[in-house]
Amino acid sequence: MDDNIGFVYKVLSYKESSRLVFILSSNGNNLFIARAASRPTSKNFSYTNEFNTIKYNYIKRGSAYFLTSGNIIDNYQNIKNDVTKTMVALKIINLLAKYIDYVSSHKILYEFTHSILNNLKDTTSSIYYDLFRLKLLYLIGIGLQFKKCLKCNSNLNLHFVVKEGGVLCEKCLDYTKAIDNELNKYIQELYFKKNYEFSVIDLIKYDEYKDKLSVFLDDYYRYHN
Numbered sequence: 001m002d003d004n005i006g007f008v009y010k011v012l013s014y015k016e017s018s019r020l021v022f023i024l025s026s027n028g029n030n031l032f033i034a035r036a037a038s039r040p041t042s043k044n045f046s047y048t049n050e051f052n053t054i055k056y057n058y059i060k061r062g063s064a065y066f067l068t069s070g071n072i073i074d075n076y077q078n079i080k081n082d083v084t085k086t087m088v089a090l091k092i093i094n095l096l097a098k099y100i101d102y103v104s105s106h107k108i109l110y111e112f113t114h115s116i117l118n119n120l121k122d123t124t125s126s127i128y129y130d131l132f133r134l135k136l137l138y139l140i141g142i143g144l145q146f147k148k149c150l151k152c153n154s155n156l157n158l159h160f161v162v163k164e165g166g167v168l169c170e171k172c173l174d175y176t177k178a179i180d181n182e183l184n185k186y187i188q189e190l191y192f193k194k195n196y197e198f199s200v201i202d203l204i205k206y207d208e209y210k211d212k213l214s215v216f217l218d219d220y221y222r223y224h225n
Helices: 083-102 106-120 127-139 181-191 200-224
Strands: 004-014 018-025 028-034 052-061 064-074 158-161 166-169
Touching: 004 083, 004 106, 018 083, 018 106, 083 106, 083 127, 106 127, 127 181, 127 200, 158 181, 181 200
Parallel strands: 028 064
Antiparallel strands: 004 018, 004 052, 018 028, 052 064, 158 166
């Protein structure tokens, strides 16, 4: 098939000189075999490296899919030239690879990842990793619940409880530990954010919350993973 576009997020050696190439696209999570791609002189070498958005062609033989040609659309050189940006990007890609099989919509994940990496080109902040972690929760089916108490459906005096995966009212909260309300408000602000551009003021605000946000996300993934 001709002129497909996708993001190469993982590559593994295969047999003597070939590669297994994992590509996320708007059509899904796809695995291809790239023959002789480990050889620097091969036509399949350059575009089958990790952390590239590529245009590619492939054929199907039996139950396997083989890449036949391709070229790099974006190699994210602006990110790769910066150590801090690269570390943030690799953490995002590792998280993507870990949870991609649990995602409800690969089209949304592809568009989201593309947007996050494009915005990362312009900042060294780790905010994009935390934003990716936060919004990925929805795509893997363990999204945060903010609207009503999970036990009685009340919408008054709500407090977010990590173990519950959502909010409880003061009556149902009992002695359960909730996160502080200011952090709760900030998490909602990021969780429902429609665009992924951040001003200097936004980044300053993130710096105030990033340690607490990181602990919150670590705990949430641990309890609900």
